[in-house]
Amino acid sequence: MISFDNKQFVISTDKTSYVFELLNTGHLRHLYYGNKDDVSFIKPGWDIGDTIAYDDNKKLFLESELLEVSTCGKGDIKEPFIELINPDGSLTSDFLYKSHSVDKCEIKLHNLPSPHGECEHLCIELKDYHFEIYLYLHFYVYEKEDVICRNAVLVNREKEDIVLQKLMSLQLDFENDDMIFTCFRGSWANEMHKTSSIINQIKLVNSSNVGSSSSRANPFVMISSKDANEDNGDVYGFNLVYSGNHYEAVDTIIQNRSRFVSGINPDRFEFEIKNKESFESPIAVMTYSDKGFNGMSSNMHDFINRHIVRGKYQYNRRPILINTWEAFYFDIEERKLLELARKAKDLGIELFVLDDGWFGGRNDATSSLGDWTCDKNKIPGGLRKLNEDIDMNFGIWVEPEMVNTDSDLYRKHPEWCVEYDHHSEGRNQRYLDLSNDELVDYLIEIMSSVFEESGCTYVKWDLNRIMSDLYSKKNKRQMEFVHRYYLGFYRLCETLNKRFPDILFEGCSGGGNRFDLGILCYFPQIWASDNTDAEVRRRMLYSYSYGYPVSCIGSHVSACPNHQTGRTFPLGYRYEVAKFGCLGYELDLNKLSEEELNMVKEQIKDFKENRDVLMYGRFYRTDEKHFKVSDGNKEISFDYNLINE
Numbered sequence: 001m002i003s004f005d006n007k008q009f010v011i012s013t014d015k016t017s018y019v020f021e022l023l024n025t026g027h028l029r030h031l032y033y034g035n036k037d038d039v040s041f042i043k044p045g046w047d048i049g050d051t052i053a054y055d056d057n058k059k060l061f062l063e064s065e066l067l068e069v070s071t072c073g074k075g076d077i078k079e080p081f082i083e084l085i086n087p088d089g090s091l092t093s094d095f096l097y098k099s100h101s102v103d104k105c106e107i108k109l110h111n112l113p114s115p116h117g118e119c120e121h122l123c124i125e126l127k128d129y130h131f132e133i134y135l136y137l138h139f140y141v142y143e144k145e146d147v148i149c150r151n152a153v154l155v156n157r158e159k160e161d162i163v164l165q166k167l168m169s170l171q172l173d174f175e176n177d178d179m180i181f182t183c184f185r186g187s188w189a190n191e192m193h194k195t196s197s198i199i200n201q202i203k204l205v206n207s208s209n210v211g212s213s214s215s216r217a218n219p220f221v222m223i224s225s226k227d228a229n230e231d232n233g234d235v236y237g238f239n240l241v242y243s244g245n246h247y248e249a250v251d252t253i254i255q256n257r258s259r260f261v262s263g264i265n266p267d268r269f270e271f272e273i274k275n276k277e278s279f280e281s282p283i284a285v286m287t288y289s290d291k292g293f294n295g296m297s298s299n300m301h302d303f304i305n306r307h308i309v310r311g312k313y314q315y316n317r318r319p320i321l322i323n324t325w326e327a328f329y330f331d332i333e334e335r336k337l338l339e340l341a342r343k344a345k346d347l348g349i350e351l352f353v354l355d356d357g358w359f360g361g362r363n364d365a366t367s368s369l370g371d372w373t374c375d376k377n378k379i380p381g382g383l384r385k386l387n388e389d390i391d392m393n394f395g396i397w398v399e400p401e402m403v404n405t406d407s408d409l410y411r412k413h414p415e416w417c418v419e420y421d422h423h424s425e426g427r428n429q430r431y432l433d434l435s436n437d438e439l440v441d442y443l444i445e446i447m448s449s450v451f452e453e454s455g456c457t458y459v460k461w462d463l464n465r466i467m468s469d470l471y472s473k474k475n476k477r478q479m480e481f482v483h484r485y486y487l488g489f490y491r492l493c494e495t496l497n498k499r500f501p502d503i504l505f506e507g508c509s510g511g512g513n514r515f516d517l518g519i520l521c522y523f524p525q526i527w528a529s530d531n532t533d534a535e536v537r538r539r540m541l542y543s544y545s546y547g548y549p550v551s552c553i554g555s556h557v558s559a560c561p562n563h564q565t566g567r568t569f570p571l572g573y574r575y576e577v578a579k580f581g582c583l584g585y586e587l588d589l590n591k592l593s594e595e596e597l598n599m600v601k602e603q604i605k606d607f608k609e610n611r612d613v614l615m616y617g618r619f620y621r622t623d624e625k626h627f628k629v630s631d632g633n634k635e636i637s638f639d640y641n642l643i644n645e
C-alpha cells in the first residue's frame with residue numbers, strides 16, 4: 001500500500017514499511033525502512049560544524065540528512081545518486097519535488113528487462129532548481145514478497161544536450177550501528193565467495209567493470225545487523241535487474257549515517273541526452289526481513305520465482321539433462337552422441353544437450369564462433385536428423401555474442417567486431433558489437449534458423465570471455481558502449497523468447513560470469529560454474545542460495561576424478577549436491593560400471609519423485625553444510641555429516 005498524508009509517504013508491504021517525508025524545500029527526507037510493527041523515525045540531520053547550510057534559515061544540512069535522492073554540489077558530499085553536466089557546463093544539480101502519482105501497473109521499461117505481474121506504483125516527479133531537467137523516481141511495491149523495486153528516469157527538456165555521468169537505481173540512507181555489508185566475490189570456476197565487511201567510515205564498493213555482471217562481483221548484496229544470523233536479526237537484500245557493469249557502494253561520512261546506492265557502474269560510463277530524450281536506469285530490487293538471512297532469502301526467492309522468471313518454464317519442471325561437454329569436449333561424432341543418448345534415455349534422463357563443437361570447423365576453441373552451421377564431418381545427417389535419431393528432447397549450445405577471427409563471419413563482417421588496434425584475446429575470441437542494430441537483426445535471424453532447423457527445445461547460451469579493448473566501430477560515443485551493448489542484447493533475447501516460447505534457455509558465461517536478474521528475465525536457469533567439483537558446488541549452492549532460488553541454478557553430476565580439481569567424491573555425494581538445482585549429468589555414461597549406472601537410475605527416480613519440492617520448496621540454510629527444502633508436507637535435508645559417514 002502507498003499513502004501520502006501530512007507530507008509523509010508510507011509504502012507498506014505485508015511485513016515492512018518504508019517511510020519518507022517531503023520537506024518545505026522540496027527535498028525528500030528518508031525516515032524509516034524496516035519491520036512494519038516497529039516503526040521509529042530517524043532524526044533529521046544537523047550542522048556538524050563546517051557543513052554547508054542548504055537554505056537561508058540554516059535549517060537543512062544535506063551532508064547529515066538521510067535522503068531519497070542525493071545530488072552533487074549542494075553540500076551532500078556522500079555518494080551521489082546522480083551526476084550530470086548541465087547545458088552550460090556546470091556540475092551542480094538540485095532536484096526538488098514537483099508532483100507525484102500513485103497507480104497500479106505492471107512495470108514497462110523502454111528497453112530494459114523488468115519484473116512482471118501487477119504491483120502498486122509511486123512516481124515522484126522532481127525538477128532541477130535551475131534547468132528544465134526532470135528526474136522521475138519510481139517505487140514499485142510487491143506486497144506479498146515484501147519487495148520494493150526502484151528505478152529512475154531522467155528527462156532533458158532543455159534545448160541543449162546534457163551529459164549524464166551517473167544515474168543510480170536505488171538509494172537507501174540508513175542509521176548504521178556496526179552493520180555488515182556482504183557481497184559475493186570470485187573468479188572463473190571459483191564463483192560466489194561470501195565476503196563480509198563491517199560498515200565503518202570507509203567507502204565499501206562491490207562493482208563490475210568487465211562488461212558483464214561478472215563472477216568477480218555478483219550484483220546481489222546484503223546489509224545486516226551485526227547480530228543477525230540465519231533465523232534472526234535485520235537483513236536487507238539488494239539486487240539489480242541488469243547484466244552489464246554494475247555498482248553497489250556503502251558510503252559513510254558522519255558516523256552512524258550511511259548511504260547505500262546501486263545501479264549501473266558510473267566508471268567509464270557517460271550518456272549524451274538530447275532535447276526531449278530520456279535515460280532510464282535498471283530496476284533495483286530490495287527487501288527486508290527481521291527473520292535473519294533465511295527470511296530475506298525467502299523473500300528474494302519468492303520474488304524471483306513469481307516476478308522475474310516467466311514463460312512456459314516458470315514454476316515448471318525442468319528436464320533432467322545429459323550434457324556432452326565434459327563427456328567428449330570438442331571430440332564429438334554422431335555415433336558417440338547416439339550411444340550416449342541411448343544410455344541416457346534408458347536411465348530416465350529427459351533431455352540431450354549437444355554442447356560446443358557441432359558447428360563450422362570447430363575442433364578446439366580457436367575457430368568458428370560465428371559460423372552457426374552444422375559440421376557435417378561430425379554430424380553427417382545434420383542437426384534435425386540427429387534430433388530425430390536421438391529420440392529425446394534435444395538441446396544445443398550456442399555463443400551468439402562472440403566471434404573468432406578464424407571464421408567466415410569475421411572475414412565477411414570485421415566491422416561487427418569489438419576490437420581496437422592490437423586486440424587482446426580472451427579464449428581466442430572477440431565480442432560482437434551488439435550496440436549495432438544491424439548485427440542484432442542478423443543474430444536474431446541466424447539464431448532463429450538454428451533453433452528451427454534443429455527443432456531444439458533447450459538452448460545453452462554461453463559467453464566465454466570478459467570485455468577488453470572496448471571499441472564500437474558503429475557508435476562513436478564509446479563511453480555509452482557497454483550499456484548500449486546490453487540494450488542490443490536484451491532486444492535479441494526478447495525477440496527470441498517471443499519467437500520460441502517453448503524453448504528452455506539456460507544462461508551461461510563460462511559458468512557464473514553473468515548470473516543476474518537481467519538474464520533470469522529471459523533464461524529461467526543459469527549454469528552456475530564451470531567447476532563441477534561436488535565440494536566446491538556445495539559451497540556455491542550455499543552462497544547462491546542467499547540471493548537466488550535453487551530452481552534457477554544449473555547443477556550437474558560430473559565424472560571423477562573431477563576435471564577441474566582432480567578430486568574424487570562418491571557418486572552418491574555428487575548427486576546429493578546436484579539435486580538441489582536443475583539437475584543434469586555431464587559425463588560419459590559409457591565409462592560408468594553397471595553398479596554406477598544402477599545408482600544413476602535410482603538417483604533419477606528419486607529426483608523425479610521429489611523434483612517439485614527440491615526445486616520450489618522453501619529453502620532453509622542452517623549453515624554451509626546443512627540445509628533443507630520443504631513444501632510444508634515433505635522435507636528433504638542435506639546433512640554433510642550423515643552423507644559422508
Ligand code: GLA
Pocket residue numbers: 325355356397462464508509510511527529530
Ligand atoms: C563454457 C561453458 C561450458 C562449456 C564450454 C564450451 O566454458 O561454461 O559448460 O559449454 O564453454 O566451450
